[in-house]
Amino acid sequence: MRLSFILNGKRKVMETEPDRRLLDLLRKDLHMTGTKEGCAEGECGACTVIINGEAVHSCLVLACQLEGKEVLTIEGLEENGELSAIQRIFVEETAIQCGYCTTGMIMSAKALLMHNPNPTEKEIRNALSGNICRCSGYTQIIRAVKRTAAEGGC
Amino acid sequence: MESLLPKTYEEIPGCLRQMTEKSRFIGGGTDLIIKMRMGLAAPDAICYLGYVRELKEIRREEEWLSIGSCATMTEIEQDPEVREHYPALMDAAADVGSLQIRNNGTIGGNIGNASPAGDLLPVLYLYDAVLEIMGPDGVRRAGIDEILAGPGRLNLACNEAILRILLPPSTGYTSFVKLGSRKKVTISRIGVALRIEMDGDYVKEMKMMVGAIGIKPVRLEKAEEFIKGRTLNEQNILDIAAILSDYIREHVAKEFDRDYKVFASRGVVMDAFHRLRRD
Structure with missing residues (x-):
């Protein structure tokens, strides 16, 4: 099928199969490997991207569901070749250990801050409850999201 | 495809x-x-x-x-x-x-x-x-x-x-509580849905549907009959929980976590009644 959608702000037209997962479209077809595959069944959140402003699992969306939609991935966050505020603050707060969960974590946090620029800790924890990190105790991650909000950027 | x-x-x-x-x-x-x-x-x-706007x-x-x-x-x-x-x-x-x-x-x-x-x-x-x-x-x-x-x-x-x-138009107070094996991102082990209509302090009518204990949601008619005309005091709610426990013990196969569900149903029922108040 011919698929036309918006990827990180740019229109993308490609020939693909209707049952191609968005995750495979990104990683295998477009070689955008920032998005990670974890459990492949919607439990771990590693593959989270933002579609039409909402955090979703790219492992649980097919190409045939994407026509005309706006997809935002970790690659779309950088600004003029620099890390965006949320990425920089994740680094500065050591909210990254092995790094595998990080892109999903950042995309879930980004979606939260897009809807709610001043979340409470409870709201942050709720928004990230579908993202599993097996290194940290989440403390640094929560701190990074709080600081991003406090500094008014995401 | x-x-x-x-x-x-x-x-x-x-x-x-x-x-x-x-x-x-x-x-x-x-x-x-x-x-x-x-x-x-x-x-x-x-x-x-999903592309059809009306849907x-x-x-x-x-x-x-x-x-x-x-x-x-x-x-x-x-x-x-x-x-x-x-x-x-x-x-x-x-x-x-x-x-x-x-x-x-x-x-x-x-x-x-x-x-x-x-x-x-x-x-x-x-x-x-x-x-x-x-x-x-x-x-x-x-x-x-x-x-x-x-x-x-x-x-x-x-x-x-x-x-x-x-x-259809909904009457009375309604609530749903799900019990999973953890707080978030979990599969329902028991789900209790309640609808209550009161007549002063007394229950005029209750409907109680329970999910995840059978192949389809189960209507707990015995509990509905029991509470009719009674007040929602703690003992009556515990008696309803006991009716659910008995049902699970009788109808759920052991390999579908029967013993856990028999035990856990009490807390779910109490939570579902508390949630009716929405405060």
Whole structure:
């Protein structure tokens, strides 16, 4: 099928199969490997991207569901070749250990801050409850999201 | 693999005509994609109805609420009509999986997947939901229990689609509480849906649907009879919990966590009654 959608702000037209997962479209077809595959069944959140402003699992969306939609991935966050505020603050707060969960974590946090620029800790924890990190105790991650909000950027 | 992607309401019947016994509808895909990857589903065609604007809408139709089958859990949870008039549906939608799942999974998909642990099902029974179904030759309506056949099975032809879920006016106080094995991102082990109408301090009528303890939601008529004309004091609520425990002990097979459910049902029932107050 011919698929036309918006990827990180740019229109993308490609020939693909209707049952191609968005995750495979990104990683295998477009070689955008920032998005990670974890459990492949919607439990771990590693593959989270933002579609039409909402955090979703790219492992649980097919190409045939994407026509005309706006997809935002970790690659779309950088600004003029620099890390965006949320990425920089994740680094500065050591909210990254092995790094595998990080892109999903950042995309879930980004979606939260897009809807709610001043979340409470409870709201942050709720928004990230579908993202599993097996290194940290989440403390640094929560701190990074709080600081991003406090500094008014995401 | 074929894809059938109607863009407008008028294009749906044409797509339905092309569906075979092996074709599948996809709502969000949060269940179907996993099944396809496990080899449990190998559709020859996938029909996605999410581009049809009308099927995303949640709106009042006179005294009823009409929910498009492609409305997501998040859209349902946040809808002002749902929150005001069908709070048990809000409870159930808000407790499905993770935020990513709720942003993607749909009410039509939750019905179509027909899991015994389907989060919305006990609540749709509680509110006597009616489904609007389209086939190649027209539209019909049927109650949720006529359509739900058992685990993963519906009484629908392969070319029939669920378009809308219609909820009659709701009376009394309603609530839903789900017990999982952890707080978030969990599969329902027991789901209790309640509707209560009071006459002063006394219960005029109660309806109680319990999910995840049978192949379809179970109506606990014995508890409904018991509480009629009584007050909602703690002892009476504990007696209702005991009726549920007894039911589970008798009807649930040991390998489906019977002993755990017998024990845990007490807390779920108490939580469901407390939630009726919404304070």
